[in-house]
Amino acid sequence: xxxxxLAVTDETFDAEVLKSDLPALVDFWASWCGPCRAIGPVVExxxxxxxxxxxxxxxxxxxxxxxxxxxxxxxxxxxxxxKNGEVVDQITGAVSKSHIESALQKIV
Amino acid sequence: MEARELVIVGGxxxxxxAGLYAARARLDVVMIERLSPGGQMLTTDMVENWPGDLEPxxxxxxxxxxxxxxxxxxxxxxxxxxxxxxxxxxxKVVHTPKGDIRCKALILCPGASPRKxxxxxxxxxxxxxxxxxxxxxxxxxxxxVVACIGGGDTAAEExxxxxxxxxxxxxxxxRDQLRATAIxxxxxxxxxxxxxxxxxxxxxxLGKNGVESVRLRKLKDNTxxxxxxxxxxxxxxxxxxxxxxxxVVEMDQQGFIIADKNQETSVPGVFAAGxxxxxxxxxxxxxxxxxxxxxxxxQRYLED
Numbered sequence: 001x002x003x004x005x006l007a008v009t010d011e012t013f014d015a016e017v018l019k020s021d022l023p024a025l026v027d028f029w030a031s032w033c034g035p036c037r038a039i040g041p042v043v044e045x046x047x048x049x050x051x052x053x054x055x056x057x058x059x060x061x062x063x064x065x066x067x068x069x070x071x072x073x074x075x076x077x078x079x080x081x082x083k084n085g086e087v088v089d090q091i092t093g094a095v096s097k098s099h100i101e102s103a104l105q106k107i108v
Numbered sequence: 109m110e111a112r113e114l115v116i117v118g119g120x121x122x123x124x125x126a127g128l129y130a131a132r133a134r135l136d137v138v139m140i141e142r143l144s145p146g147g148q149m150l151t152t153d154m155v156e157n158w159p160g161d162l163e164p165x166x167x168x169x170x171x172x173x174x175x176x177x178x179x180x181x182x183x184x185x186x187x188x189x190x191x192x193x194x195x196x197x198x199x200k201v202v203h204t205p206k207g208d209i210r211c212k213a214l215i216l217c218p219g220a221s222p223r224k225x226x227x228x229x230x231x232x233x234x235x236x237x238x239x240x241x242x243x244x245x246x247x248x249x250x251x252x253v254v255a256c257i258g259g260g261d262t263a264a265e266e267x268x269x270x271x272x273x274x275x276x277x278x279x280x281x282x283r284d285q286l287r288a289t290a291i292x293x294x295x296x297x298x299x300x301x302x303x304x305x306x307x308x309x310x311x312x313x314l315g316k317n318g319v320e321s322v323r324l325r326k327l328k329d330n331t332x333x334x335x336x337x338x339x340x341x342x343x344x345x346x347x348x349x350x351x352x353x354x355x356v357v358e359m360d361q362q363g364f365i366i367a368d369k370n371q372e373t374s375v376p377g378v379f380a381a382g383x384x385x386x387x388x389x390x391x392x393x394x395x396x397x398x399x400x401x402x403x404x405x406x407q408r409y410l411e412d
Binding site: 030032033034035036037038039040041042045072073074075076077078090092093094096097098 | 142143144146149150151152167168171187189205234235236237239240241243244245247248249317318339
């Protein structure tokens with residue numbers, strides 16, 4: 001995981017994402033999910049480009065099943081854009097960088 | 109502007125094989141991939157028909173091996189997204205957000221994506237029970253009843269895969285026999301957890317916060333009913349990822365690229381390989397074969 005990407009868990013989600021001063025992008029993923037691994041480099045690139053503007057985090061749905069359950073996630077990869085603790089946008093599936101960027105524009 | 113002899117657009121099995129052959133031919137080549145290399149192999153649980161691999165190989169692992177194989181011979185792979193191409197006489201220009209790349213020859217391997225059914229509720233419930241990838245989303249449906257839509261190889265493979273998690277899998281097929289390869293069809297018929305709903309088509313996905321049922325029509329007597337399921341997996345073919353080409357090369361009515369037996373398109377020096385091509389069979393092995401042909405033909409084109 002890149003240095004600009006933060007690993008969050010069920011325990012740290014509230015403090016790191018919902019109460020974050022910065023808007024946040026959370027990538028819900030699992031190690032057995034090919035497309036999740038495929039968008040990994042794109043998420044890391046975005047984390048670098050948006051450093052200081054958006055907190056980019058990854059949550060492993062196997063290790064932290066509670067949070068994805070709360071958000072009704074039944075497909076991965078799912079990317080959720082949060083601002084002030086609220087869901088602003090959600091993307092399901094391995095999509096292109098430009099697609100994610102247009103969603104990021106809604107929270108920066 | 110960056111200039112190359114050859115640019116390969118897309119990193120599935122076609123692109124990676126083209127890259128392997130081009131790198132071994134010592135061409136000045138770069139392969140552009142918008143995600144990690146692998147294409148639809150990344151969403152394939154088990155590949156059983158890759159010659160030489162007697163044991164089923166995981167699609168993700170096969171993708172990784174192909175990537176390492178191409179890298180071993182010096183292929184340069186870059187993460188970028190091609191927004192379009194243009195042709196200027198003998199030169200081709202590949203447009204990307206990180207700048208244009210000029211090249212003499214081009215191999216297009218953008219692949220294909222799952223086709224949507226286009227019924228009400230599908231878009232709204234995608235990610236909330238409607239899925240196009242069993243290997244990604246199957247584990248979310250542990251102990252839940254799901255439907256699988258389609259009758260081809262992918263639908264059959266995914267229905268079998270989903271029985272690892274779901275106690276009951278309905279396979280909904282519009283015909284009265286499966287199109288899937290015989291060995292897969294046999295496994296479907298022998299699996300106690302799978303029930304095939306013959307000659308039925310989905311009309312809508314229903315549910316508030318997640319899929320609760322799928323509305324089906326029986327084609328034999330035109331009656332409709334709602335089948336209670338918590339997940340619906342759609343495998344009804346693919347659509348080519350060729351919109352970005354904006355008609356620069358000739359395509360068929362569905363947007364698949366028309367290439368000749370040397371994989372050359374209607375534009376000299378522009379080749380195509382893999383699932384994006386208009387053809388009979390879309391498999392990893394055919395994509396790889398076409399990638400090799402395209403690279404060899406591109407090399408010939410560059411020498412002339």
